[in-house]
Each structure stands twice: as structure tokens, then as C-alpha cells.
Amino acid sequence: MGNGLGRWGDDSKALAKRKEVLNKFFNKIAKPKPKPSPLPRLIVRKAPFKAGDCLSILLDDGRYTAALVLRADNSNPEYGKNLVASLDYLETAPPSLAFFELRRWLIKTHGNWNNEQDISWYQTVRFKEASKRIRIIGCIDVWPSDPNDSRFYSGWISLGTQITLCRAHAAKFS
Known part of the structure; x- marks a missing residue:
């Protein structure tokens, strides 16, 4: 010393x-x-949806949009996640199950998105507060030709916002 x-x-x-x-x-x-x-307690948070779930999302303005769950990944037990693709739907009524079979993917035309599909991974973080506006309409088969990955991660609270941005951008140029 x-x-x-x-x-x-x-x-x-x-x-x-x-x-x-x-x-x-x-x-x-x-x-x-x-x-x-003691080791911290493991909190298991599985992905909230399964592949093929058809989601209706109520927006703040009272209209509905749609999204299709393409994958559920629970490989990390604390942070399950879903791969979700937004569909090109914006109406005053929830989408029908038949609409999901059409696979009309939402293409992001605004900003610098370069016409990319709106597909993101959504983790379970803050799902509870967003879940109040998300409903499962039904379940369909996921096709091998459907997208199966994304480089983007989003929060559940933002699910459905891209459609309004795309429509506002389209209205500006029509």
C-alpha cells in the first residue's frame, strides 16, 4: 500500500x-x-402475434389500415418480435379477410424511401399501449413468395402511420 x-x-x-x-x-x-x-429474473416476452395473423389498426383519425404478420421470432425469450408488412388500405371500416389475400403491400413513396415496401420488425417493447388499437381480423397462410426479413425495426405505436404519410404525399402530387 x-x-x-x-x-x-x-x-x-x-x-x-x-x-x-x-x-x-x-x-x-x-x-x-x-x-x-441472485441473477435477475428472466422476463419472457413472446411475439404477440403468429405468422399469418391479419391485423386491423385503428388510426387516431378514426380510419383503419391493415397489416399482415409474416413471421414470429421468439429465439430471444425476453424480446420476441414479429415481422409485419403494412398493406395499402385506408378506409372508415376495418378491412375484410379477403383483402389480406390480395397482398397489396404498402409502398413508401414519400421522403427518401425510394418506393420500398413498409415491412419492419416489431419487438414487444411498449406493445401494451399500442395493442388497444390493433385487432386480429383472422389468419391466412403466409406464402413462400412473401417477404421474410427486413432491415428495419419499428415501435408498435407507429404501426399504421406510413399509410397516412404515403397518402398525403400522393395528394400533393395529384
Whole structure:
């Protein structure tokens, strides 16, 4: 002990206080811990939907849009996620199950999206507050030709917002 105390050498009060603090610390770590801390409890949050679920989303303005769940990934038990594709639907009534079979993917035409499909991974984080406006209309088969991945992650609260942005952009140019 004593290494690194050179900077306190000029002030004997500061040196004494530093030695006291160091001794207290060394005494604390010299004793073995009586019981190790328990591991944090694992909170399992599975993906809320299964592949093929047809979702109706109520927007703030009272209109409905649609989305199709393409995959459910529960490989990380704490953070399950769904791959969801938005459909080109914006009406005053919820979509019918037959509409989902048409697979009219929403193409993002606004901003710098370069006509990409609106497909994102949605994790379970903050799903509860968004779930109040999401309803399952039914379930259909996911086709092998359907998209199966995305480089984007979104929050459930934003599900359905891209359709209004696309429609506003289209209205500007019509």
C-alpha cells in the first residue's frame, strides 16, 4: 500500500483522509461476500402475434389500415418480435379477410424511401399501449413468395402511420 499516494504528499490532511478511505475500501473487499446476488429474473416476452395473423389498426383519425404478420421470432425469450408488412388500405371500416389475400403491400413513396415496401420488425417493447388499437381480423397462410426479413425495426405505436404519410404525399402530387 502507498502506491499512487504521491499527489497527496504535500497536504498531510488530504493524505491522511485518502489513506483512511483506502483502508476502509480494502477492509471491505477483503471480506468474502456472504451470499452472491441472485441473477435477475428472466422476463419472457413472446411475439404477440403468429405468422399469418391479419391485423386491423385503428388510426387516431378514426380510419383503419391493415397489416399482415409474416413471421414470429421468439429465439430471444425476453424480446420476441414479429415481422409485419403494412398493406395499402385506408378506409372508415376495418378491412375484410379477403383483402389480406390480395397482398397489396404498402409502398413508401414519400421522403427518401425510394418506393420500398413498409415491412419492419416489431419487438414487444411498449406493445401494451399500442395493442388497444390493433385487432386480429383472422389468419391466412403466409406464402413462400412473401417477404421474410427486413432491415428495419419499428415501435408498435407507429404501426399504421406510413399509410397516412404515403397518402398525403400522393395528394400533393395529384
